[in-house]
Amino acid sequence: MQKHEMKNLPTSVPTEIRCNCCGKVIPLQNGIAMQDFFHAEKTWGYFSQKDGITHSFDLCETCYDRIVSAFAIAPSENE
Numbered sequence: 001m002q003k004h005e006m007k008n009l010p011t012s013v014p015t016e017i018r019c020n021c022c023g024k025v026i027p028l029q030n031g032i033a034m035q036d037f038f039h040a041e042k043t044w045g046y047f048s049q050k051d052g053i054t055h056s057f058d059l060c061e062t063c064y065d066r067i068v069s070a071f072a073i074a075p076s077e078n079e
């Protein structure tokens with residue numbers, strides 16, 4: 001979950017980023033996250049029950065690791 005403030009159009013600077021799962025605040029410095037986090041955004045399409053609705057959320061690394069550890073197939077990795 002991100003709160004943004006419009007500083008100089010057309011860009012915005014995040015003023016708060018919180019993990020949607022545990023509520024932890026991701027520390028920011030001048031709008032830049034000082035801890036990495038996972039961001040997801042999905043606009044659901046016609047063949048769903050949420051046609052045209054966009055969902056977005058953020059996860060801290062701890063919650064991301066816990067959630068993906070329950071996957072039947074682990075996320076692919078590339079370096």
Ligand SMILES: [Zn+2]
Pocket residue numbers: 019020021022023024059060061062063064
């Ligand atoms: Zn979390």
